[in-house]
Amino acid sequence: MDTAHLLIMIATYALSIIMVVLSIPLVRGGARPDRARITEPAPAAGVGATTYDYPIQRPSAAVHIAIAILLGCGVFLLVLLALPMIDDLKAVGIIAASALICVGYSCYTLAAYRNCAVVDAPTLIAGTDWRGRARQIPHQEIASFSATGQRSAVVRDRRGQKLRLNLAWFSTPNLALHLLRSTAEGRFPGKHPGDPRELRRGLNRVEAALNIRCAAPLRELLLQGPAAHPAAFRRDPAAPEGTGWTGPEYEAWASAVNTTFWR
Numbered sequence: 001m002d003t004a005h006l007l008i009m010i011a012t013y014a015l016s017i018i019m020v021v022l023s024i025p026l027v028r029g030g031a032r033p034d035r036a037r038i039t040e041p042a043p044a045a046g047v048g049a050t051t052y053d054y055p056i057q058r059p060s061a062a063v064h065i066a067i068a069i070l071l072g073c074g075v076f077l078l079v080l081l082a083l084p085m086i087d088d089l090k091a092v093g094i095i096a097a098s099a100l101i102c103v104g105y106s107c108y109t110l111a112a113y114r115n116c117a118v119v120d121a122p123t124l125i126a127g128t129d130w131r132g133r134a135r136q137i138p139h140q141e142i143a144s145f146s147a148t149g150q151r152s153a154v155v156r157d158r159r160g161q162k163l164r165l166n167l168a169w170f171s172t173p174n175l176a177l178h179l180l181r182s183t184a185e186g187r188f189p190g191k192h193p194g195d196p197r198e199l200r201r202g203l204n205r206v207e208a209a210l211n212i213r214c215a216a217p218l219r220e221l222l223l224q225g226p227a228a229h230p231a232a233f234r235r236d237p238a239a240p241e242g243t244g245w246t247g248p249e250y251e252a253w254a255s256a257v258n259t260t261f262w263r
Contacts, residue, residue, distance in 0.1 A: 008089075008092055008093060016074065023107040033056060036054055037051060038124070056117050056119055057118045057120065060169070063112075063113045071103065077096075077099035078099050120170070125174075129164065135163045139175070139182075142157060143157055145206075145210075146205075146209055151167045151168040152168075153210055165210075177261050180203060181257055183203055183222070184199065185226050187242030189227065196223060199223060199227045221257050225253060
């Protein structure tokens with residue numbers, strides 16, 4: 001075993017040990033709460049507040065299988081790295097890099113399993129990332145949303161703060177309902193406000209971002225909303241764009257959307 005091989009092996013083992021040691025507190029972590037205390041303004045004239053408990057979503061325990069596989073691959077590669085018969089320096093570098101990736105990603109996945117959580121409440125979306133950093137965004141403060149992958153999305157508020165959602169681990173029906181209805185009300189108007197085709201594209205953006213599919217009856221109801229037919233609904237002209245809809249026509253439409261969504 002030449003000097004370069006030995007140095008690569010020592011560095012790889014040292015980095016692997018550091019990552020594993022830093023992950024030990026995650027293994028020893030205690031029980032995690034399964035409900036969150038949500039406080040929101042009371043609907044009546046915005047006076048006072050209401051508080052209630054809501055379930056916390058966490059990654060499935062099946063994630064342990066992925067952690068075990070990744071860690072097992074990492075250990076195998078570390079053992080392989082120590083074998084003297086591998087004398088090609090390029091092969092040594094590839095094995096070392098692969099071992100670090102496996103060990104590092106298994107530690108990251110363990111951190112995500114212990115720390116990641118989502119609360120999909122009726123009026124807000126909240127969550128913690130793999131580092132345990134919490135973020136809470138009330139639905140009314142959502143400024144934009146987008147897909148960041150096939151099963152992930154990001155929601156941003158008016159201050160630019162963002163919350164990333166792993167849709168392979170979590171479901172967000174309350175957020176989906178809010179974004180669909182808000183799009184149909186004109187809060188996210190796109191390039192051509194008032195155009196039914198633009199509303200269709202907006203609904204498609206919600207479906208793509210949250211990896212959902214609208215049932216045909218729900219989509220038809222949404223397409224009859226204020227964004228496509230503003231003249232059919234009453235609105236407070238002082239309210240921000242896409243908000244302030246009132247009257248029996250709007251209440252009937254909103255009620256039908258909610259009922260159809262949860263059916």
